[in-house]
Amino acid sequence: MLASQNRLLSGSRIASFKQPQPFVAAGRSRCQPTIVAKAKLAPLVDAIKADQIRTDLPPVNIGDTVRLGLLVQEGKGKTRTQRLEGVVIAQSGSGSNITITVRRVFQGVGVEMNFFLNSPVLGGLEVLRRAKVRRAKLYYLRDRTGKSARLKELFVRKEKAAAAN
């Protein structure tokens, strides 16, 4: 029956068509399930997400003091870079939507800003100082000011830093 059906299709105009190959799991040669659509969909989404990941910015750790260059639209077509500085107190997300929270005390007021690390709005990112922290989230800094909000500096040897990059 299959041969006759194949003969029907042999006259079709579609030369590029090929039957989808069934996936055969090892040790289960009796039943041959075809590839389930959902198994191919998640890798597709991951691939499109991976397109957006930026490779030009340096890696950021919790406790780093960073200076960000934010591209700001001014009027028609003109863009300028606004510099923002602060301590990275939290990192969230994974892959293309990694977010960092940068904290700074500006004119006596504590300010926290969130940024997508892969956003096209980030013009540049510079790590000024690294700190030795023993937490993934430094929310305790919100209750501290002045000298008690200091973070111990982490010294990385130049050779190690070069090897890491």
Added chain:
Amino acid sequence: MQRCLAFQSGFVTGQNASLRASGSRSARAAASRKQVVVQARQAEAAVGIFGTKAGMMTYFTEEGAAVPATVIALEEGNMVTMVKTQATDGYDAVQVGYKVVLERKVRKPELGHLTKAGCPPMKHLREFKLLDAAKVGEYQPGQALDISQIFKAGDNVDVAGTTVGKGFQGTIKRYGMKRGAMTHGSKSHREHGSTGPGTTPGRTFPGLKMAGHMGAQRRKCRSLQVLKVDTERNAIVVKGSVPGKAGNILEIAPAKIVGTNC
């Protein structure tokens, strides 16, 4: 395959006048009824394609906005299998097939229908009913639809699909009714409350909102912006959310914008 349920019930105006003047009450009532054309199924602005919902992501636009986006995979298929015209079928539509599968998964009559069109065995067959009869002439059976010619980044699309099934749900989730107080001696929390007046009319009206099955219905998300058309990976990224879960079959057609194409 869809069956057309279009029918017409009309009365000639000359007949109307004569029937109105003389004849029985029912004849006069029938004569005064306006001409009514009932057509099932809405028509699309233009022929679209089918896709499979793959998942959602955060998409960064060129302006720098981070927007929620849905990735729609385009599996093998999207070929025209049949063209319906006013003369042959009573309405204008283009039938498109989707998702190429093994021969043994398609029934023999459908397999014959697809082979006649010169198409491989495909699982789904649905129509795009068109408002404009002239557009039907541009399509022939066996024609493969090219997404890059139909859509490009920045276009607006209507995405239709079966929504997530919620099962048997109460009136609060199903119709957004308000619940009663949880404390203060209240004995009614998630009930529907009153079902109508008392002795007059002495019955409940049809169409009253009550608990029942929710979800698993066809819904259309209108005017979603296309963010990216990926021809290498066969995918479309649209802004926002679409009905169903990952793996759901979706109909993607150019958006119907009142005043321009509908």
